[in-house]
Structures are given as C-alpha cells and as structure tokens.
Amino acid sequence: xxxxxxxxxxxxxxxxxxxxxxTEYYTKLDALLKENVVTIKSVELARLMGMSASSxxxxxxxxxxxxxxxxxxxxxxxxxxxxxxLGINCRFSxxxxxxxxxxxxxxxxxxxxxxxxRLKGAFDVSPKLIGSEIAGCRVMDAAGQSDFIREEGVxxxxxxxxxxxxxxxxxxxxQSGIQGIWNFTDxxxxxTQPEVVVENIHFSNSLLALTCNLNLxxxxxxx
Amino acid sequence: xxxxxxxxxxxxxxxxxxxxxxTEYYTKLDALLKENVVTIKSVELARLMGMSASSxxxxxxxxxxxxxxxxxxxxxxxxxxxxxxLGINCRFSxxxxxxxxxxxxxxxxxxxxxxxxRLKGAFDVSPKLIGSEIAGCRVMDAAGQSDFIREEGVxxxxxxxxxxxxxxxxxxxxQSGIQGIWNFTDxxxxxTQPEVVVENIHFSNSLLALTCNLNLxxxxxxx
DNA sequence: TAGATTGTTAATCGATTAACAATC
DNA sequence: TAGATTGTTAATCGATTAACAATC
Numbered sequence: 329x330x331x332x333x334x335x336x337x338x339x340x341x342x343x344x345x346x347x348x349x350x351t352e353y354y355t356k357l358d359a360l361l362k363e364n365v366v367t368i369k370s371v372e373l374a375r376l377m378g379m380s381a382s383s384x385x386x387x388x389x390x391x392x393x394x395x396x397x398x399x400x401x402x403x404x405x406x407x408x409x410x411x412x413x414l415g416i417n418c419r420f421s422x423x424x425x426x427x428x429x430x431x432x433x434x435x436x437x438x439x440x441x442x443x444x445x446r447l448k449g450a451f452d453v454s455p456k457l458i459g460s461e462i463a464g465c466r467v468m469d470a471a472g473q474s475d476f477i478r479e480e481g482v483x484x485x486x487x488x489x490x491x492x493x494x495x496x497x498x499x500x501x502x503q504s505g506i507q508g509i510w511n512f513t514d515x516x517x518x519x520t521q522p523e524v525v526v527e528n529i530h531f532s533n534s535l536l537a538l539t540c541n542l543n544l545x546x547x548x549x550x551x
Numbered sequence: 552x553x554x555x556x557x558x559x560x561x562x563x564x565x566x567x568x569x570x571x572x573x574t575e576y577y578t579k580l581d582a583l584l585k586e587n588v589v590t591i592k593s594v595e596l597a598r599l600m601g602m603s604a605s606s607x608x609x610x611x612x613x614x615x616x617x618x619x620x621x622x623x624x625x626x627x628x629x630x631x632x633x634x635x636x637l638g639i640n641c642r643f644s645x646x647x648x649x650x651x652x653x654x655x656x657x658x659x660x661x662x663x664x665x666x667x668x669r670l671k672g673a674f675d676v677s678p679k680l681i682g683s684e685i686a687g688c689r690v691m692d693a694a695g696q697s698d699f700i701r702e703e704g705v706x707x708x709x710x711x712x713x714x715x716x717x718x719x720x721x722x723x724x725x726q727s728g729i730q731g732i733w734n735f736t737d738x739x740x741x742x743t744q745p746e747v748v749v750e751n752i753h754f755s756n757s758l759l760a761l762t763c764n765l766n767l768x769x770x771x772x773x774x
Numbered sequence: 775t776a777g778a779t780t781g782t783t784a785a786t787c788g789a790t791t792a793a794c795a796a797t798c
Numbered sequence: 799t800a801g802a803t804t805g806t807t808a809a810t811c812g813a814t815t816a817a818c819a820a821t822c
Contacts (some may be wrong), residue, residue, distance in 0.1 A: 369778090369779070369780090370779075370780075371779085381779095385779090385780065385781065385782090386781085386782085388781090388784075389780085389781050393780085393781075395779075395781080396778075396779080397778080397779050397780040397781080398778045398779050399778080399779070399780085400779065400780080401780090402776095530794075537796050547777075
C-alpha cells in the first residue's frame with residue numbers, strides 16, 4: 329500500500345512500473361526545462377508521454393501535491409521534487425566491474441554526474457588494463473575490489489563482465505556490501521538478499537522483444 | 552483480446568508486459584538447454600523466473616499447448632516454439648546508424664546472428680569513419696542510407712546517434728521504410744506511424760530507477 | 775467571480791493466482 | 799490404474815480512467 333509519509337512525497341513502496349514511469353517523467357521534464365517551459369498541465373504532459381491525463385495526475389499525486397488547481401504544474405518545482413525522489417541528490421558512488429568494450433564505452437560516454445552518481449574506479453583481471461586510465465577513471469586489479477568497495481563505501485556496481493562470470497561476480501559484490509547492481513550481463517542474477525537492488529539492461533531480451541513485435545505485425549497486420 | 556489462430560501459437564496482440572516475459576522465458580530456456588535439461592515443470596520454471604506456477608502456465612498456454620499433463624514441458628519443443636514466436640527464424644536484416652563509441656561496441660560485441668538478425672552495414676557522417684570496417688561491418692556515408700535501406704529491404708535500424716539528432720534520424724528512417732527501431736538514444740521518439748515498432752534501451756532511465764530504489768530502501772528500510 | 779485544472783473517488787478494466795477437472 | 803501436472807476457470811487483486819467536488 330502506498331502511503332505518504334510526514335515529510336511529504338516519500339512513499340513506502342512504489343510498484344516498479346510506476347517507478348519506471350517516474351524516470352520517464354523526469355527525463356521529459358528535463359527536456360522541457362531546457363526549452364524554457366514554465367508550467368505544464370496534466371493534459372499536455374499526458375500527450376507528450378502517450379498516457380492519459382488521469383494517470384499523470386494519479387502518478388504525481390502519489391508523491392505530493394505539486395500542482396495548482398486551475399494552473400497546472402510548476403515545472404521547476406516538479407522537476408526538483410522528482411529529482412529528490414529519484415535520488416539524484418544523493419551522490420551515490422559507483423565502481424564498474426569488467427572493463428571490456430561495453431565497460432569502456434560506459435566509462436567514457438555515460439554522463440554519471442548528471443544522475444547524481446560518481447564513478448570512483450573500475451576493476452578488471454587483465455594485466456593489460458590494470459593501471460590504465462579511461463576518461464579519468466582508474467582501472468584497478470580485481471583482487472582489490474572488495475576492499476575498495478568496503479573502504480570507500482561504494483553503493484553501486486556496474487556489472488559488465490562476461491555472461492559466464494556474471495553470477496560469481498555478483499555474489500562477490502554482494503559479499504562486499506554493495507547495495508545496487510546495474511546489470512549489463514544479459515543474465516538474470518540470483519540475489520537472495522532482498523535489500524540489494526538490481527536493475528537490468530538486457531540487450532538480448534530487448535532485441536527479442538523488437539523482433540517478436542515485428543514478427544507479429546508482419547504475420548498479422550492490424551486491420 | 553488474445554486469440555489463438557488456426558496455425559497454433561500466434562496471437563492477435565500480446566500485451567507488452569507478457570511479450571517481455573516471453574523473452575525472459577526464452578533466454579532462461581536457452582540456458583537450461585545448454586545444461587542438458589530435457590523437461591521442466593511449471594513449478595520449477597516459475598521458481599527459476601521468480602514468478603508463480605499459475606502465471607507460467609497461463610503465459611505458455613496463450614500460445615499453444617506445449618506441456619504434457621503429468622510430465623511437464625519438453626524443453627526443446629518449448630524452446631523452438633518460443634524461438635518461432637519471437638521471430639528468431641525470420642532472418643531480419645539491420646543497419647546501425649551512428650557509429651560512435653556505443654555504436655562501435657554494439658557492432659563489435661553483440662551476437663546478432665544468435666537472434667536471427669543480420670547486420671548489413673553501418674552509417675555515419677564522419678569522413679574518418681566512412682569506408683572503414685568494424686568487425687566485418689562496413690561503415691557507409693549517411694547520405695546513402697535511405698537508398699540502401701530501400702534497396703536491401705532492411706527492416707531494423709539500430710539508432711545510436713546523439714540525443715540531439717535522434718528524432719530527425721528516426722524520421723528519416725521511417726521515411727525510408729524501416730519497420731523497427733532499436734533505440735539507444737535516451738530519447739523517447741515520436742513516431743506517428745503505428746506500424747513502426749520501437750524498442751528502447753534507455754541507460755539514463757535505467758540508472759534513475761536504480762538510484763530511486765536505493766534512495767527508497769535507504770530512507771525507509773523494509774521492516 | 776467565472777473559468778480552469780487539480781486531487782480524489784468510484785467504476786472499469788485487465789492481470790494474477792488458487793483451485794480443479796482434464797489428461798497423460 | 800494411481801499419481802502427477804497440465805490447461806482453464808472463477809475469484810482476487812491491482813492498475814487505469816472517467817467524472818467531479820475542491821480549489822486556485
């Protein structure tokens with residue numbers, strides 16, 4: 329059951345579907361702010377998001393009262409409130425584990441700081457990589473990973489190792505006290521500790537969803 | 552409404568949530584096949600997937616009757632049937648648009664052939680890249696993109712351009728007759744043609760979902 | 775005040791699941 | 799046949815939305 333707590337917009341537990349919608353509101357509001365939009369009505373936001381106005385109002389009302397009847401929502405306030413809810417001001421720290429091609433790309437290209445995350449380093453087993461630096465991020469020996477995580481109080485691990493090593497690496501991370509795993513290994517990790525948060529980016533499942541939709545729309549075009 | 556057609560397991564329209572579950576069944580079954588498992592019961596599969604046995608049976612029964620009462624599901628049959636539904640045997644062809652770091656990583660690392668997709672080439676505007684080859688994939692001038700897609704009958708575009716160019720690139724692809732877009736641009740594309748399928752991989756939304764969950768579990772630990 | 779839009783309620787809609795007859 | 803597990807039904811559960819009183 330969803331409850332507003334005395335502080336305002338925090339809730340006891342958010343359904344994952346709603347939580348993912350929240351991230352979409354946030355990125356959409358972010359874009360609108362850059363276009364200097366000042367207020368937005370639930371009807372407009374709904375159109376931009378491809379949803380119903382009722383749903384938008386219901387979603388936002390879950391976390392607080394951000395709107396003014398008769399005027400709509402103040403964009404800056406709504407943006408700031410969602411940022412708070414999404415943890416963007418929490419300054420989480422992260423390490424990347426498995427510095428292959430994908431790992432290097434993420435280190436070099438992803439704007440972590442925009443999302444309140446500080447990338448503190450990366451780990452790999454390859455002697456060729458250990459000691460090198462990618463976009464200002466040091467690659468360290470995986471042997472020192474656990475100590476680093478514990479000593480630095482790292483909360484998030486970005487898991488980019490090979491599929492075959494994924495579960496083992498995840499177990500080790502959980503042992504080291506990691507709180508969240510951003511999982512790029514195309515594997516569903518089995519994590520018994522319910523307090524550890526896992527967020528998957530499964531390239532293969534995503535492509536399969538695409539081809540399945542294509543397959544269905546080809547074999548049975550909508551009338 | 553879901554209907555089985557005379558051919559068996561095709562259905563008129565699958566809810567997207569169920570479709571994404573199907574991809575998870577498939578990758579799980581794939582892993583089990585490699586472990587030489589021969590049959591599996593709904594209860595076991597449910598445990599492995601973290602769902603209820605009822606849901607598993609309901610999902611699978613949507614597409615056909617793959618199980619034997621008293622014995623469970625034949626893994627090879629189920630795997631092959633899901634492969635068919637997911638379009639893995641359709642031999643879709645694809646081009647990658649925007650050969651930046653992420654594009655190069657996808658070209659070089661993603662096992663397209665395992666998912667029934669053939670990567671026919673890549674496009675970029677940079678003279679440095681045009682004419683080069685990455686893992687056997689030719690990088691061509693974006694100017695020839697539309698003609699190539701039309702002439703070769705390419706169905707899928709893998710969109711890896713910068714955020715600012717995402718919508719324009721998508722419009723051009725749709726104009727060229729592309730049927731599906733695998734969208735890595737961290738932008739929700741606006742596509743008016745309902746027959747064009749879009750599948751998003753939004754790194755930023757995914758990380759936000761992770762930090763939001765961390766934020767909630769920290770401020771309000773489960774009892 | 776009059777007009778507009780929110781937050782919320784109550785009704786609808788769809789998804790999940792427990793239970794069981796059918797079946798291997 | 800007896801035992802086991804499926805596919806399906808009916809009940810439960812939760813999410814979506816239309817409608818509207820509250821409010822700016």
